[in-house]
Amino acid sequence: MNTTDFSASQQRLMKAMSPNSIAIVPAASLVTRSRDTEFPFRQDSYFQYLIGFPEPDAYLVLSNHCEYKGGLSVLFCLDKDPLQEIWHGRRFGPKQAKEQFAIDMAFALDELDDKLLALVDGHEHLYFAQGHNPGADELVFDVMQALRDAPKQSKQAPTSVIDIRLILDEMRLIKSDAELEIMRHAAAIACQAHIRAMKFSEAGKNEYHLEAEIHHEFAMQGARHPAYGTIVGSGDNACILHYTENNQTLANGDLVLIDAGCELQGYAADITRTFPVSGKFSEAQKQLYELVLKAQLQTFSVIKANNTIQQASDLAIEVITQGLIELGILQGELADNIEQLTYREFYMHGLSHWLGLDVHDVGHYKVNNEDRALKAGMVLTVEPGIYIAPDAKVDSKWQGIGIRIEDNLLITESGYENLTQAAPKTIADIESIMSRGN
16 A cells, blocks of 8 residues: 555545535554553554554544645644654654655644644534544544634534544445455465464364464564454364464364464455364264355355345355255254254354454445445455354264354455465365375
8 A cells, every 4th residue: 555545545535525524533542451561553444544654643634625625634643752762663753754644734743732623623514433532532522612612703613523434434345456455465374374274283282383373474474463363263162153262282083263364554364264183074074064165155156246245145044054954963944944043053153244454344234224235346254154062962973063164255347356265175175285284
């Protein structure tokens, strides 16, 4: 992403706002981990989307007031401070930020209160994500009240506050070419990490050993952080959807489910693969695995522009339910099982979610109370699964098996592009990769 890409996003936002409007978008702040240490800094996704400025405690202000031809972009950021920079790292400061991030004006954060009052004055509408950032809420409310309280109505506060997310969420739903290149790269890194984990797996190792291999691959390729808490669930741990303890010993005869994706320049990959610890599927594992894979591949056939996620989800439910009936795990007719939701004991989550700057990315799934039609440029996951609890009332050969297969699909004009195709998922490919090991 370069300044041209971010400027284009800013321009799209300003054009979508009502005339004579101003937008205020805050950056994230550092979050305390314990005492005087912080968690690794992660920029706010909305702020990242609009400017890509990597420092905390900043504000982006955008105005489409008629006096600013082409709009006005203003950044408030931490000022240069030699002492603080010795301890905590270099800062851009306003001067360098203005040059490097192609904005119209930049000021030190210390000037925010006074400058923001003048900037907001005279605008009819204020676009802001109320409730998203408590500190920013307080700032904006103070500015609005100060404008309203100005003597003799010498200043004009906006008459309406509009949720900026109504525009930004829709913008973020359709990815630009620059965003897609980052997402392809993130997906490629994550695919290699999953392959590495497959090759490293063997009985006696711990789940956290596989987690470490995955995170090492991420970092070695420039994606220093996972996009979410990595899941490495072996045996019946795979039946816990968001299992993150990752501290059990791998055992022969078990499957291991890994749900892991890296974050690259803010953008997430999200891949799940399930494979046998020993490198060979048992017959029961094969049957359930092939059913999940069949459900995923069949849903791919309806993942295309003008169709909906719900259509794909309905198809996945039908395939999985019919398969569970044929395996004797469910009894009765297909239609009755679907109507009675009996499959939800074994497949209890949704099929898909949007993917982008957040792993569960923004964007409504319904428009005017109807399922949203897919469009070119959207990126989503497709992740059917089957999870049979160790105490499920089924034949013991099925108990404790958890399987999920998840890929990241880009909707195109002609269908879809599987960004995560490089991560092996057929039984033959998985067993072949694992037979070669390290």
